[in-house]
Amino acid sequence: MIDPGKAVKNVSVNEPTPVAGPAKLIAGLIFGIAFGFLLQKGGVGKYNVLIGQLLLQDWTVAKVMMTAIIVGMIGIFFLHRFAKVNLHIKPTQLGPNIIGGLIFGAGFALIGYCPGTAAAALGQGSWDALFGMAGLIAGSFIYAEFNGSLRGTLEKWGDFGKVLIPDLLRVNRGVSVVIIAVLLTAALLVLEKFTVR
Amino acid sequence: MGRALSCLLALVPTVALAAADPKLNALNYPGPTWSPYLVGAGIGVLSWLTFYFSDKPIGASSFYATVAGAIGKVFARRHTESLPYYQDNPPKFGWETLFVPAAILGGFIAAWTGGDFTNEWLHPMWVARFGESIALRAGVCLGGGILMAFGARLAGGCTSGHGISGTLQLNVASWIAVICFFIGGIAVAMPLYFL
Numbered sequence: 476m477i478d479p480g481k482a483v484k485n486v487s488v489n490e491p492t493p494v495a496g497p498a499k500l501i502a503g504l505i506f507g508i509a510f511g512f513l514l515q516k517g518g519v520g521k522y523n524v525l526i527g528q529l530l531l532q533d534w535t536v537a538k539v540m541m542t543a544i545i546v547g548m549i550g551i552f553f554l555h556r557f558a559k560v561n562l563h564i565k566p567t568q569l570g571p572n573i574i575g576g577l578i579f580g581a582g583f584a585l586i587g588y589c590p591g592t593a594a595a596a597l598g599q600g601s602w603d604a605l606f607g608m609a610g611l612i613a614g615s616f617i618y619a620e621f622n623g624s625l626r627g628t629l630e631k632w633g634d635f636g637k638v639l640i641p642d643l644l645r646v647n648r649g650v651s652v653v654i655i656a657v658l659l660t661a662a663l664l665v666l667e668k669f670t671v672r
Numbered sequence: 673m674g675r676a677l678s679c680l681l682a683l684v685p686t687v688a689l690a691a692a693d694p695k696l697n698a699l700n701y702p703g704p705t706w707s708p709y710l711v712g713a714g715i716g717v718l719s720w721l722t723f724y725f726s727d728k729p730i731g732a733s734s735f736y737a738t739v740a741g742a743i744g745k746v747f748a749r750r751h752t753e754s755l756p757y758y759q760d761n762p763p764k765f766g767w768e769t770l771f772v773p774a775a776i777l778g779g780f781i782a783a784w785t786g787g788d789f790t791n792e793w794l795h796p797m798w799v800a801r802f803g804e805s806i807a808l809r810a811g812v813c814l815g816g817g818i819l820m821a822f823g824a825r826l827a828g829g830c831t832s833g834h835g836i837s838g839t840l841q842l843n844v845a846s847w848i849a850v851i852c853f854f855i856g857g858i859a860v861a862m863p864l865y866f867l
Contacts, residue, residue, distance in 0.1 A: 610817015
């Protein structure tokens with residue numbers, strides 16, 4: 476299996492141009508403001524929109540995410556093809572990905588915000604997001620406490636390393652991007668036709 | 673295709689349940705002020721910019737781990753520094769530390785310019801189901817936050833890091849994680865509201 480991280484370094488003709496120093500921090504600030512702004516405008520800082528998605532009443536979250544994936548994916552793979560960006564791939568580990576994912580989902584249903592949308596929610600004056608953020612900080616520390624013992628056990632289960640969908644499909648990345656873009660667009664068309672919001 | 677099919681199947685219980693009590697129907701409360709497709713496209717373009725200019729994917733959950741580590745160092749410095757997680761991910765001020773607080777500001781600007789500022793401790797849909805107690809909401813959020821952060825760290829990311837940045841890179845881990853986020857979420861939210 477190709478390690479995408481290594482593949483990037485091999486094709487890197489021009490180094491990507493990360494902004495350094497104070498400029499980097501200012502970039503984080505500007506991008507963060509834009510992210511929170513978009514989340515709030517997209518309604519995904521609202522409790523009813525997020526819990527509505529988990530109750531399968533309101534499909535806004537799915538529409539935002541799938542559109543972001545289509546647009547983001549096409550641009551990132553295009554830029555990566557010309558060695559303008561690095562990919563940032565986390566390893567596929569079935570145990571942690573699945574169990575962690577399910578635990579995350581349970582917490583998501585209880586709060587009605589996620590780590591990013593809680594920030595947008597707080598900004599829009601939904602003060603209950605503060606409790607969720609306090610819980611997120613506490614939970615992060617609890618994880619750090621247990622991480623040492625999880626490393627030897629659960630976190631090793633089902634470790635496949637860095638795997639991309641093109642590796643699974645055994646087609647090149649361009650073809651994979653087209654396939655996923657078509658499937659997600661079809662899903663969006665179905666949502667647009669059958670859902671109220 | 674699996675996604676599309678599950679969407680169709682999901683409509684049946686949705687219609688039946690929504691008819692039961694209008695106060696428990698998310699659609700009876702205000703939704704997005706902009707088109708979700710416009711916002712989604714905007715987030716997609718934003719991820720091009722963060723990759724290109726900052727060499728970073730959009731992500732939120734690691735911010736909370738950094739804050740937790742910084743607080744831990746104040747109260748129990750040696751213990752915090754001895755934890756393997758913080759040895760690998762030392763809590764230091766950087767791009768991510770600014771990103772989430774900046775998102776709070778961005779949320780404020782968006783709500784303020786859109787006449788959408790809520791100024792409320794409890795959402796009316798929560799009140800309709802669980803009553804007026806702020807303490808109950810605080811307890812549930814605290815517990816939910818603990819589960820959510822633990823799950824995010826275990827899975828390797830949250831709805832931003834895996835759900836958007838990972839999936840758009842076609843990372844298999846992220847597609848598995850995001851599907852599990854929603855399976856877990858639906859499995860808990862449904863009984864919470866409809867049992």
